[in-house]
Amino acid sequence: MKNVLERAAENNTEEKVATFRAMQQQSYEFKKQHAQIRAWAFYEHPEINGNCYVAVGGLDSITLYLFLHSIGIRVPAVSVSILEDKSIQEIHKALGVQSLQPMKSKVEVIREYGWPVLSKEIAGKISLLQHPSEKNATVRHAIITGETGAYGGWQKSSRMKLSQKWLEKFGGYENEREGVNYQTPDFLVSDKCCYYLKEKPCSDYARKTGRYPYMGLMASEGGRRQKALMINGCNYISKGTKRSCPFAIFNRQDLLRLALEMEEYYHEHWQEFGARELETIVPAIYGEIVRDPDETLRTTKAQRTGCSMCGFGIHLEKRPHRFDRLWETNPKEWEMWMTHVVQQEDGSWHGWGHVLDYIGVEWRNPEAVVTEYSQIKLKV
Secondary structure, eight states: OOOHHHHHHHHHHHHHHHHHHHHHTSOHHHHHHHHHHHHHHHHHSTTTTTOEEEEOOSHHHHHHHHHHHHTTOOOOEEEOGGGSOHHHHHHHHHHTOEEOOOSSOHHHHHHHHOBOEEOHHHHHHHHHHHSOOSTTHHHHHHHHHOOOOGGGTSOSSOTTSOOHHHHHHHGGGGHHHHTOOOOOOSSOBOSOHHIIIIIHHHHHHHHHHTOEEEOOOOGGGOSTTHHHHHHHOSEEEOSSOEEEOTTTTOOHHHHHHHHHHHHHHHHHHGGGTOSSOOSOSSOGGGOOEEEOTTSOEEESSOSSOOOTTOEETGGGOOSSOHHHHHHHHOHHHHHHHHHSSEEOTTSOEEOHHHHHHHHTOOOSOHHHHHHHHHHHHHHO
16 A cells, blocks of 8 residues: 555656646747746756756757857857767867767677667666576566566556567566566667766766756657656756756757757857858758648658667667668768677677667668658659
């Protein structure tokens, strides 16, 4: 039985989520004004006192950096730019974004810890199955069965359980203990890539400079951070964590609309950022921001970007997916990632192609896929 405090906490969480969802349904102008108010509230908070920076990656956070600049919040921008597409790196350089170095190379992270595939949450669960110990035995049982035991309130079908589809592919490590008959892959899976490549370098920067981050995260993108944003809102200030996500209630349409506005702002103020003017703030990997006949905004190429070696969410993408786009922009890098990352005991090599085959994602013949897609778009 749940006690009064537990029920009160649940009710409070439900109220916060409901309020957040209601704000997500507000007009674009409301959301833009709200972002400005929350950004300034974070900047002026006594524990922050203007000591901020912007964590910059792709279009979302580039737009955030320019938005903050446009409302008078002039703070440094930093990025582990080497992880991004070359077209994003060019934007960073022209905007004066400070480049940080990752703790390890992308190849080192995969070879040491495993492949970042499916989602950060799922990868973390698979990694636990691949690294059993007495301490994580209860959690591993919950991942296979959904039964949480005492630590999770004796739930029988908790969200800890992997979906049946991925249990079939990755649950074999527990076959003997759980009396099941699942498959076991011949490669490691890990959720540690973001930590070593991005999170640790940025947290080290924050610690050394005493600054706290603005981040371009949106709850509408889902994933592990969605519920945290809904519960904590745009600004979260605690003893261990201080961060601001002014775009938390934005959806993709809001972000692209603001990006177009920031495009105009940039061209009016480009000399405040660097020695040369960019043709556009939209990195080439995204293509252009266009408006369809029904007024929906979209980018003509990539909708989202990340590290060239990242596979989180790849199983949800239609072709041409991110690795097809990588082939389009850098065939040599594509060849390396697809076939030549990890060497097996027999001397042979495999890469993302091997992993994608295992989870049922097509990746071969990217040239034909990209060409067909381009022809369809031209007809449209």
